[in-house]
Amino acid sequence: MRSHIMKTLAEFVKDKRKEANLTQEQFAERAGVALTIIRKIEQGKENVMLVKVNQVLKMFGHLLVPLSSKELSLKKENLKHEKSRNIL
Numbered sequence: 001m002r003s004h005i006m007k008t009l010a011e012f013v014k015d016k017r018k019e020a021n022l023t024q025e026q027f028a029e030r031a032g033v034a035l036t037i038i039r040k041i042e043q044g045k046e047n048v049m050l051v052k053v054n055q056v057l058k059m060f061g062h063l064l065v066p067l068s069s070k071e072l073s074l075k076k077e078n079l080k081h082e083k084s085r086n087i088l
Contacts, residue, residue: 010043027059031058
């Protein structure tokens with residue numbers, strides 16, 4: 001699941017950067033992060049610090065917020081219930 005999240009994040013950042021017509025270098029400079037951070041995010045690497053990811057996402061008005069294991073369990077349960085309702 002973790003790699004799926006990183007892939008989605010990678011696609012989001014890359015698409016938004018391209019919509020803004022910015023190179024990786026230009027985007028890194030504007031976001032205030034190193035070029036390697038942009039490259040790692042766009043490649044879906046999992047070893048990027050959350051604070052750096054959020055610096056990049058702030059450019060688009062978004063943030064990633066870590067969830068507790070309890071919150072994750074509740075979200076999984078909600079998804080299961082939504083799926084079962086859609087099947088009926």
